[in-house]
Amino acid sequence: MPTLSEADSKKLLAAQGIPVPTEEVASDPDGAAAAATRIGFPVVAKLCGDGIAHKTERGLVRLGLADPAAVRDAAAALLGAATPEDGPVGVLVAPMVSGLRELIAGLVRDAQFGPCVMVGLGGVLAEAVADVAFGVAPITRVEAGEMIDGLASQAILGPLRGEPAVDRERLIDVLVGLSALAGDPSVVSVDLNPMIVSAGVPVAVDALVEVAGAGAGGGR
C-alpha cells in the first residue's frame, strides 16, 4: 500500500487541526543546517520520502542535533543512506519535542465496522500495556471524550511529575481530525506514533498516512 511522505502526511493532518511540529524539508546538507537554524536547536533530522515507512528500523532518524555542523553531517549521512527504491527524498528537519508521555492515535478501516478512530498509550511500554480505545467514525467531540475516558491508564493522562495534565480538548481535536479523514476514501489508514505530550499538548512527531494505490479508489 503506498504511503505519503512524513512531511505530506503531517500537512494533511495539520489541515485537520492535529498538532504537528513546525518543520521543514531540505534537499541538501546546507539547506538542512539553514532550516535547523530557523527552527532552533536542538533538532531532529529524518530521511523523508513517499516510500519510506520504517525509518527507525533503517536508522534514518537522528535525534538531538545541537548545531549546524551536526545537522550538516547527519543530513549528508541520511541522504547517502537512501536507496533507489526510496524514490525522491529530502531531509526533514524538526524541533526536538520533549515530554514524559507518549500517546498513539490513528485511523483504521476495520473489516467489520469500517473506518475507526483509535487512541492509546504510547511509548516503550505501550505494547505490553496495550491500552487502546476505538470509536466508529465519524465521531463527535462527546464520543471522542468517551474514547479517552475508556482508556484504563487515566492516571497517566493527569498531571505527571511536573508536567500538566494532557489537554483533553486538544486530544479530542486529534481524534475528531482523524475522524474527518475517514470520509476521504483515498486515506486508507493513519498512524500517529508517537504523539509526544509537550506542555499538555499531544504533538504528532511522527505520522504515516497510507493511501489507496493509483486508480484503486480507496477501500481496504
Add this chain to the structure above:
Amino acid sequence: MSAPRPRYSDEQFKSLFEPGGVIVAGASTHPAKFGFTALHNILANGFAGRVFATNLEGGDILGVPTVAGIEQLPDGEADLVFVCTPAGANESVLRACAAKGVRAAFITSAGYGEAGEQGREAEARLVALCEELGILLAGPNGQGLVSTPASLCAQIVAPYPPAGGIAIASQSGNFVSSLMNYAVQTGVGISRAVSAGNAAALTVGDLLSWYGRDEETQVALGYVEGVADGRRFYDQVRAVSEDKPVVLVKGGMTPGGQQAAASHTGSLASEGRVFEGAMRQAGVCRAATIEEAFEAAATFATQPLPKGPRTIVITTAGGWGVVTADAIWGSSLELMGLPDDLRASIDQKLPPRWSRSNPIDMAGGETRDTIPEVLEVVASHPEVDAVVYLGLGIQSNTARGLMTGRFYPEYGLERIADFHQRQDRRFATAAAEVSQATGKPVLTATELALADPNNPGPATVRETGRLCYPSANRAVTALEHMWRYSQWRQRRGLSV
C-alpha cells in the same frame, strides 16, 4: 440518528410474536422428540390462538388432530409456522405455508450453515426461498421463541418465564434458557425471547432493533458471538439505545473463546477492542457474564434510572458496608459524603453509635420504624442519586432459627418470629415505595436471596416486582450499568 432500514416489517414481527394461529410442522407422537415438545409447550402455556399440527401419519397428538400436509389446513388461520421437519422437507412445507397466509417461520431443523459446505448451500437456498415467499425466517437450527404478551411458548427448551419487560435475542439457545431460568427464579419477567440459531436471515441485531420499537419491551438483552455486519449491528443497537437500554454479552472475546465460537455458530469474532469501542459508543451496556447481563437488564426493567452517581449505602452491619464502600469506590459511582442536614436528620432517628458517615451503619441502634424512616429520609435528600440497602432478611433469618428449633412456638417464640417476619416485609415494601416516590433507584442486596429465597425479606422484594441482589457487589455492578447508560443519554441531551 436513524436505524438501518429493518429487514422485516413490523407486521411480519407481529406474525412471529403475536400470531393468530400457529402450525407445528412435523409434530411428533414421541414425547422425546422436538416435534412433540414444541406442540406440548405451545398448548400447555395458554396460547390463546389456534394451533395446528402436521404429522405424516395423521392422528391425534395432545388432543390436536394432525393433518399429513399443510394443504389440508384452512386458509388464513395461521401466521406462524414452527418447523420441526427435517431440512430436506422444508421447501415444500414453506411453500405450502405461504399459500395458507403464513408470514413468519421459526425453523428448528439442523443440517444448514452449521453442517459444512452442503449445509451452507441449503441455508442460502432457504433464505432465498423465504425472501421469495415474503416469510420472516427465524433460525434455522434455533430452539424457539417465547412471547409472553401472547402467552406463546414455541420452544423446545424450558422454562416458560413470567411476563415482564425484558426481551432476549441470543445466538445461543441455551443462554435463552439460562436467562429465562433467572426470570423464573427472580420473578423479573420476559416480554419476548428468541433463540436466533444460525441467524441465516433474522439476526440478533434485527431482533434488538425490533425490541426497540416493541411497546411490550423495556430493555433489550442480547448474546452474540460474532456479527456478520458490524457496522449495521452498531447502527441498530445505537438507535435502540436512544429509546431504551441494550444489555449485551459478547462471547469469544479471547482467543480461547473465539476458537469455541467458530465451531459453535461458525461466526468469526471481530477484533475485541473495536467491538468494545463500538458498543460503548452505541450506549450498549456490556456485561461479562450471563448473570451480570440478567441482573443489569432486570435492574433497568424495575428501577428508575439514576440521574447522578452519588450513592448512599444503608446497612445494619459494619462489614457489609465496608465491602460495599470498596465496590462503589472501584466503580464510576460516587460514595458521597453525608450532607450535614442529612446527618442531622439521621441523628434524630438513631442512637449516637451509628456511623455518622456513608455507609450509614445503624450499628444495631434501629427500633421498630427506623429502617423505613431512614430509607425515606436518605432517598428524599436532593443530593442523593441512588441507595443500596443491606441487611434485609436478618430478622426473619433469626425467626427461622427460632421456628426450626424444638422450643417453638412456646416461650413467646411464635409472637416474636411473626414480628421479625413482618418487619422484613415492611422493609422490603418500604424500599420499593421510597424508590417509586422519589424516582431514584433503591437496590436491596442480601445473600438470603439465594440462601433462603422464601425468607420474607427477599420474598417480599420479589412481590414488589424488583430484583433482590444476591450480594452488594452485584447490586453495585447493576447500578453502575444504569449510571453509565444514564451518562450516555445525558451527554447526548436525551432524557433520563
